[in-house]
Amino acid sequence: TNRPALQRLLKDCQRGGVDTVIVWKLDRLSRSLRDTLTIIEDIFQPMGITLVSVTESIDTSSPSGRMMLNMLASFAQLEREQDSDRVVMSHKHLSRDCLYLGGHVPFGYTITEDKHYALDPVRAPIARKVFEMYMNHEGYNAILIYLNSDEIFPLTGRNKYFTKQDILYMIKNEVYNGTFVRRFGTDKKRKITNPETIRMPGGVPALITMEESEKVQEMVRNRKKSR
DSSP: OHHHHHHHHHHHHHOOOEEEEEESGGGTOOOHHHHHHHHHIIITTTTTOOEEEETTEETSSSSSHHHHHHHHHHHHHHHHHHHHHHHHHHHHHHHTTTTTSSSSOTTTTTETSSSEEOOOTTTHHHHHHHHHHHHHTOOHHHHHHHSSSSSTHHHHHHHOOOOHHHHHHHHHHHGGGGGEEEEEEEEEETTSSSSSEEETTTTTTOSSHHHHHHHHHHHHHHHHHHH
């Protein structure tokens, strides 16, 4: 419902002077049953506006049209949820092949044409240096000075300076020890009910060894306890 054109339409309806809203199909108004009914009940009906769907023979000015609206909206909602489930199943299958499925690419990595992770020849050494500095007990400030220096920052490809949170994200990320991780069920908007994490050791080119990764995580835990 945050689509600009839809918001303009709703504002025009609320200002008055609109007697009918025509859509090609009901899902062009909204793919959500809740949103569709809310628009009809809170805006269209109080303003005396009729909703007409050209291809679905819906006319909310009649009782039969309103009944058909509720039925079609319910089926549209069911179809969308089934499509979402199919997409998740497909992504789980692709994740077992350690393929990139979109989202943030960890610093130091790049994505190949066949959607696999690869070490970035320019940025991977910079990321490796971050882990080396951390394992040598150099503080966050020293690492930030290195990353944001005039010599290094132009090579990082970023449009903003590194922060402490960026460093924490890096040193806690399993991808750097070569583990492919993809989480399903953490999207609150889609309300996925069966959370699952696919973890594939060796699925990504490693920047640090597993022993170094364990050492870093132990240092993170000890630093947290010492604070």
